[in-house]
Each structure stands twice: as structure tokens, then as C-alpha cells.
Amino acid sequence: MIRVAINGAAGRMGRTLIEAVGAADGLSLTAAFEHPESDAVGSEVDGVRVGPDIAAGVADFDVLIDFTEPHATLAALGPCEAHGRGLVIGTTGFDAAGLDRIRAAAERVPILMAPNMSVGVNVAFRLIEMAARALGDDVDVEVYEAHHRHKIDAPSGTAVRIGEILADTLGRDLSTDAVYGRVGITGARDTGTIGFHSVRGGDIVGEHTVVFAGAGERIEITHRAQSRMNFAMGALRAVRFVAGRESGLYGMADVLGEDTTG
Numbered sequence: 001m002i003r004v005a006i007n008g009a010a011g012r013m014g015r016t017l018i019e020a021v022g023a024a025d026g027l028s029l030t031a032a033f034e035h036p037e038s039d040a041v042g043s044e045v046d047g048v049r050v051g052p053d054i055a056a057g058v059a060d061f062d063v064l065i066d067f068t069e070p071h072a073t074l075a076a077l078g079p080c081e082a083h084g085r086g087l088v089i090g091t092t093g094f095d096a097a098g099l100d101r102i103r104a105a106a107e108r109v110p111i112l113m114a115p116n117m118s119v120g121v122n123v124a125f126r127l128i129e130m131a132a133r134a135l136g137d138d139v140d141v142e143v144y145e146a147h148h149r150h151k152i153d154a155p156s157g158t159a160v161r162i163g164e165i166l167a168d169t170l171g172r173d174l175s176t177d178a179v180y181g182r183v184g185i186t187g188a189r190d191t192g193t194i195g196f197h198s199v200r201g202g203d204i205v206g207e208h209t210v211v212f213a214g215a216g217e218r219i220e221i222t223h224r225a226q227s228r229m230n231f232a233m234g235a236l237r238a239v240r241f242v243a244g245r246e247s248g249l250y251g252m253a254d255v256l257g258e259d260t261t262g
Contacts (some may be wrong), residue, residue: 002243005031005061008068009050010040012150013090013228017065020232022046027236031060035072055076055079063088063239068229070094074140077105077188086242088131088235089113092157106249110242114252115157117234121208122252124223125165128210131219132169137191139214141166146199146207158208166194166210 004021008014009032021029029048034040036052043050051057054064056081066073080087084092089102092115105111116122132141132167143166145159155163160174167174172192179193206225211218225231234252241255 001028002239003028003030003060003062004024005029005054005057005064007033007054007064007066007072009045010034010038011068013067013231016228016232017067018045018228018233020236024236027239031057031064032123033057039153053093055244058083058085061085063242065239066091067235070098074098074101077101081105081108084109086110086239086245087112088117088232088238088242090115090117090235092160093153099116103249107247109247110245110250111248112238112242112250112255114234114238114251115161115239116206116231117252118225118230119234119237119252119256120222120230121158121225122234122256124208124221125161127221128162130167131166131176131210131212132166135212135214135219136170139212139219139240140189140193140195141170141190142195142197142211142213143212144197144199144207144209146201146204148204149201151200154200155196156206156208158206159196159198162208162210163194163196170194 004027006014018029021027029046032045032048032050033054034050039050040050054076063086064080065088065168066076070091070093073089073091086109105254143159143162145156147156163174177193181197205228209220209222211220237255
């Protein structure tokens with residue numbers, strides 16, 4: 001039995017993860033955490049008391065799932081490193097220093113980090129790479145994403161990952177070739193750019209579309225998430241992958257490459 005902890009247990013994604021773990025074979029929710037000021041601290045979820053301090057509860061779990069905010073995720077690294085606990089990180093919006101900190105931690109413990117753990121999104125990543133490779137510079141590429149009004153980063157981590165896939169495949173550099181929205185007299189579009197457009201509103205779970213616009217035809221690859229449970233089920237596959245694994249930084253491509261059973 002793999003002992004699982006949830007950081008951000010009272011949040012929208014945290015509650016979904018708790019539900020998913022409770023229904024999963026071979027996994028057991030044994031710890032839950034929230035920030036110290038949360039009203040959820042001291043309450044119980046599925047028989048587990050929500051605590052404010054991962055360090056104090058680190059003996060109670062094998063793998064920590066963290067879909068919170070960058071500062072909270074980074075704070076969780078130390079206790080997990082010190083006690084050899086694996087992490088599954090779905091948090092997005094890290095700066096360069098934060099990513100370096102995660103890479104350093106992955107030298108000591110297994111960490112799976114992905115901007116989107118939906119299996120469907122990761123299949124879409126592969127389709128996007130395939131289309132970009134086939135179409136090349138004959139098309140213009142634009143990335144559209146939409147999320148709920150509470151999301152704090154833009155573009156989404158998933159959209160950024162799509163941009164990285166496009167840039168790597170097309171031989172471009174996001175630091176110079178990305179265009180984030182357009183306003184005013186922008187002039188004709190440069191074929192080498194990769195455009196990003198973000199929508200925030202309501203309770204949109206997550207939508208991503210890549211448009212490959214050519215002369216006389218257009219290809220669109222879209223993924224729409226209708227429930228957070230998609231992300232949770234992918235996270236559970238990630239937990240099973242990480243548990244007992246050697247240190248290293250892994251992604252969902254590693255999970256999908258090894259697990260073909262669904």
C-alpha cells in the first residue's frame with residue numbers, strides 16, 4: 001500500500017485528489033496539509049487530520065502530491081528531501097530559481113513534475129509535436145488557453161509546455177519568438193513567432209487549442225478538460241510511478257512510456 005499525502009487539501013484540486021485517492025486500489029490517504037492560516041487546519045478529511053506542517057507529518061507518507069502555489073511547493077521540498085519522500089508536483093508558475101531548486105531536490109529524491117497530468121493532454125502534446133514536424137514553417141502557429149477566474153498565472157503551465165514543444169520542433173526560441181497577445185498596430189505577422197492568448201473567467205477547468213494556420217487550410221488540436229478528476233487520475237498514475245523509484249526528475253512522458261495499460 002502506497003501512503004499518499006495531499007498538500008493544499010482544502011483547495012479545489014486538493015479535494016478532488018482526496019476523492020480520487022479514496023477510491024483507488026493500492027493507495028491510502030495518510031496525511032493532508034494546508035497553510036497555517038487555513039480554516040481547514042485541524043479538521044478531518046477521510047479520517048485524516050489536516051495539519052499545517054509537512055515536516056511534522058513527513059513520517060506518515062511515502063509520496064506527497066502538491067498542486068498548490070510555487071512558494072508552498074518549494075517549502076515542501078526540504079522535508080521530503082530529508083526523509084527520502086517522493087513528490088508529484090502539478091504546481092505551475094515557477095521562476096528560474098524555483099525550477100533550479102526542484103532540479104536540485106530531484107538529485108536526492110524522485111520527483112515527477114508536469115504542468116498537466118491529464119493523460120489526454122499528454123496525448124495532445126504528442127499530436128502537436130507530430131503536426132509541427134510535418135507542417136514546419138509553412139504555417140503560422142497560435143496557442144489559445146482558457147481557465148477559471150481564480151488561476152493566478154498566465155499563460156498556463158500547459159500552454160507554456162505546448163510552446164516549448166513547438167519551439168523545440170520548429171527550431172525556435174520562446175524567449176525571442178513568443179508573442180503574448182496583440183494590441184494596436186502590430187504590423188504583419190512574422191512567420192517565426194509563436195502566439196499565446198489567455199482567457200480567465202468563470203469556472204472553466206482548462207482548455208487548450210493550437211492552431212496551425214496555412215494558406216487555404218487550418219488544423220486545430222484542442223483539449224478541453226470538463227472535470228479536475230482527469231488531472232487527479234493522472235496524478236495517481238504518477239504516484240505509482242514515483243513510489244520506490246530512484247531519485248530523478250521525471251515527467252508524464254515517462255509515466256505513459258512505461259504504463260500502457262491505462
